[in-house]
Amino acid sequence: MKEFNVVKEVNNIIEFIRYYYKKNNLNGAIIGISGGKDSGVVAALMVMAIGCENVIGVTLPCYSNKDDLDDAKLISDYYNFKLINYDLDNSYNVLKNTLGNDEYYAYNSNLNLKPRLRMLSLYYLAALYTSKENRNYIVVGTSNKCEKYVGYFTKGGDSVADIFPILDYTVSEVIEIGKYLKVPEKVLLKIPSDGLGDLSDEEKLGVKYSDIEKYFIDKNSVSDDIRKRIDYLHKINNHKNKLNYYRRLR
Amino acid sequence: MKEFNVVKEVNNIIEFIRYYYKKNNLNGAIIGISGGKDSGVVAALMVMAIGCENVIGVTLPCYSNKDDLDDAKLISDYYNFKLINYDLDNSYNVLKNTLGNDEYYAYNSNLNLKPRLRMLSLYYLAALYTSKENRNYIVVGTSNKCEKYVGYFTKGGDSVADIFPILDYTVSEVIEIGKYLKVPEKVLLKIPSDGLGDLSDEEKLGVKYSDIEKYFIDKNSVSDDIRKRIDYLHKINNHKNKLNYYRRLR
Numbered sequence: 001m002k003e004f005n006v007v008k009e010v011n012n013i014i015e016f017i018r019y020y021y022k023k024n025n026l027n028g029a030i031i032g033i034s035g036g037k038d039s040g041v042v043a044a045l046m047v048m049a050i051g052c053e054n055v056i057g058v059t060l061p062c063y064s065n066k067d068d069l070d071d072a073k074l075i076s077d078y079y080n081f082k083l084i085n086y087d088l089d090n091s092y093n094v095l096k097n098t099l100g101n102d103e104y105y106a107y108n109s110n111l112n113l114k115p116r117l118r119m120l121s122l123y124y125l126a127a128l129y130t131s132k133e134n135r136n137y138i139v140v141g142t143s144n145k146c147e148k149y150v151g152y153f154t155k156g157g158d159s160v161a162d163i164f165p166i167l168d169y170t171v172s173e174v175i176e177i178g179k180y181l182k183v184p185e186k187v188l189l190k191i192p193s194d195g196l197g198d199l200s201d202e203e204k205l206g207v208k209y210s211d212i213e214k215y216f217i218d219k220n221s222v223s224d225d226i227r228k229r230i231d232y233l234h235k236i237n238n239h240k241n242k243l244n245y246y247r248r249l250r
Numbered sequence: 251m252k253e254f255n256v257v258k259e260v261n262n263i264i265e266f267i268r269y270y271y272k273k274n275n276l277n278g279a280i281i282g283i284s285g286g287k288d289s290g291v292v293a294a295l296m297v298m299a300i301g302c303e304n305v306i307g308v309t310l311p312c313y314s315n316k317d318d319l320d321d322a323k324l325i326s327d328y329y330n331f332k333l334i335n336y337d338l339d340n341s342y343n344v345l346k347n348t349l350g351n352d353e354y355y356a357y358n359s360n361l362n363l364k365p366r367l368r369m370l371s372l373y374y375l376a377a378l379y380t381s382k383e384n385r386n387y388i389v390v391g392t393s394n395k396c397e398k399y400v401g402y403f404t405k406g407g408d409s410v411a412d413i414f415p416i417l418d419y420t421v422s423e424v425i426e427i428g429k430y431l432k433v434p435e436k437v438l439l440k441i442p443s444d445g446l447g448d449l450s451d452e453e454k455l456g457v458k459y460s461d462i463e464k465y466f467i468d469k470n471s472v473s474d475d476i477r478k479r480i481d482y483l484h485k486i487n488n489h490k491n492k493l494n495y496y497r498r499l500r
Contacts, residue, residue, distance in 0.1 A: 009498060016496040024489075086348055094344045095367075098336055099374045102382070109377040113370060117345075119406050120366040124349050127359040132352070141495075156369050160406035164495035239274075245391075245414035246266040248259060 004173055006180045010045070013165050013177075017049035020163060027135035030126040031142070032118055032158075033057040033083065034195065035071030037188045038142040038166065041174050044181040045165050046140055047079045055081040056129065056137070060121050062088040062114045064195055074184050084125075088117050111196045115157025122161075138162035146171045146212045150230060151237020152194075152205060159240060170216065171209040205233065254423055256430045260295070263415050263427075267299035270413060277385035280376040281392070282368055282408075283307040283333065284445065285321030287438045288392040288416065291424050294431040295415050296390055297329045305331040306379065306387070310371050312338040312364045314445055324434050334375075338367050361446045365407025372411075388412035396421050396462045400480060401487020402444075402455060409490060420466065421459040455483065 020026070029046045033039045039057075046055050059072045069085065076083035092113060096106070119139075126137040141161025143153055145168055153159045166174050171192070178188045192201040192209070202208050207229045214221045215230050222230070270276070279296045283289045289307075296305050309322045319335065326333035345367070346360060369389075376387040391411025393403055395418055403409045416424050421442070428438045442451040442459070452458050457479045464471045465480050472480070 012498065013496050020494070086350075088348065091341065091345045091348050095341045095371070095374070098338065098341050099371055100336075100378065102378060105381040106374075106378055108381060109374045112377065113374055116366075116370040116373065120363060120370065121345070121349055123366065123406060124345070124356075124359045124363055127362065128350065128352060128356055131355040131358060155412075156373060156406060156410035160410070162405075162489065162494060164493065167493075167495035168498050239412065243414065243417075244270070244412060245417035246263050248262065248418050 004176055006176045009169070009173075010048075010177055010180060013045055014049045017046065017163065017165060021050060025136060026138055028054045028056065028129060028133070028137040029140045030122050030129065030137050031055065031057050031140045032122050033059055033072040033075060034142075035059075035068035035075070035187065036190060036192060037174060037178055037183065038144055039072075040075045040183045040187040041178040041181065042140055042142045042165050043075055043081065044079055044178070044183055047081055048181070052080045055079075056125070057081055057083040058122060058125060059083065059085045060088050060118045061085070062092050062117060068195065071184075071187050071190070075187060078182075078184055086121060088114070088121065091117060112154045112157060114196060115154040115194075119157050119160045140165065141167070143167050144171055144174050145169055145216075146209050147201075148241065149216075150205060150207070150212060150233040151240045152201065152233075153240065155240045170213045172213055207233070254426055256426045259419070259423075260298075260427055260430060263295055264299045267296065267413065267415060271300060275386060276388055278304045278306065278379060278383070278387040279390045280372050280379065280387050281305065281307050281390045282372050283309055283322040283325060284392075285309075285318035285325070285437065286440060286442060287424060287428055287433065288394055289322075290325045290433045290437040291428040291431065292390055292392045292415050293325055293331065294329055294428070294433055297331055298431070302330045305329075306375070307331055307333040308372060308375060309333065309335045310338050310368045311335070312342050312367060318445065321434075321437050321440070325437060328432075328434055336371060338364070338371065341367060362404045362407060364446060365404040365444075369407050369410045390415065391417070393417050394421055394424050395419055395466075396459050397451075398491065399466075400455060400457070400462060400483040401490045402451065402483075403490065405490040420463045422463055457483070 031043050043057055057076050059069055122139045126139050129137045139161045141164040143164055144166050147153055175188055207226055211222050211226050212230060219227055281293050293307055307326050309319055372389045376389050379387045389411045391414040393414055394416050397403050425438055457476055461472050461476050462480060469477055
């Protein structure tokens, strides 16, 4: 890995957040707290940038692992920001039934419905708090560089947010930032999982984050199979990163 | 307005759609049909590009005007594609109640919840039909160039789709295309309205689409007030068109 000056990077990210908030007359942040390292690190950065009193963490379980709620609580207790919980089980069921739930065929539909419901909930809350407190709240995204490159996110779900503090940082860099900001180790060193299904991220991707990081530095530093797998994931998922439209000839 | 060769433009759009479908091994299209001109024109283009048997129109009323359903039916009857209706009233209510419905403060929250619920429903259906028919469906977007420029759309709502056939065409160009494709006049000449609240688009925007088109050709062809209004709308809403993240220094 290239040398990584964590102090400098953290300072730059915080400066960027403060500049954006000031320029756009913003006040507060709504962050979905999954209990994983990305949302933990993003919450820590936002608390440092705009103050814990301006950060609202939201847990949005949807048939989720109950342990994740404890980890979210661990983060909010440590950084002293407000944490609210809304259970989405009921909304999820009503939507599935409305749209023709189908035990056999709806596996993928159901899977991606959850992050989309969370996105819509976070925006709902940002607008609600903006109106209630007459202060401007935005939704903060928690995606990282590795996920973005291989397209490991849901279009219209976790990919939609108003500011992404760690999108230009790899998984191990996010962990470095988290260590520096004293994000609880339990959260930081948890095996990354999107909570959709039983497999970890790396099991689903068929490739390790550490290999994606090696690939970023030098494509030839990983085996042929791994390089092909990363190229393939990037190729089939990169449509999620782009607006695809016909551009007329001028 | 600059000269507009509608035959050439329609041919190019269709070629673009066919190329994209072939390259990505796609088969079908899911389109939200509001009953307005944009979705009417997009449906017509998709039918021409991939065939009516591969197009599924979806109406997703959410406390909507019932007349819009009739107009959607008019379009699907004319172009002979399947039209399915799912009423989102119930899902909308359950979500509002889950997230703390608030008569007084939730006006904006509720407003944008509808297009986000529609986006999520269209993706749900695309994945469901893909699985059921073992053929690849994508979600087709209906935004146009004027809406995009002034940011008249919902982030995470109608701005999320897999392909946007008319995003590079202004409102009057979309109408030209619609006339050429024989989109029913009732639909084509309807006063544009997003169906969220009682006002038309132009009343909400405080500017006419025809003025936005003049502005595109020459910013100085509109009055100072109008130019300032368009500049302002573009400035405050352009964040919806961009991914906002900290880019580290290299």
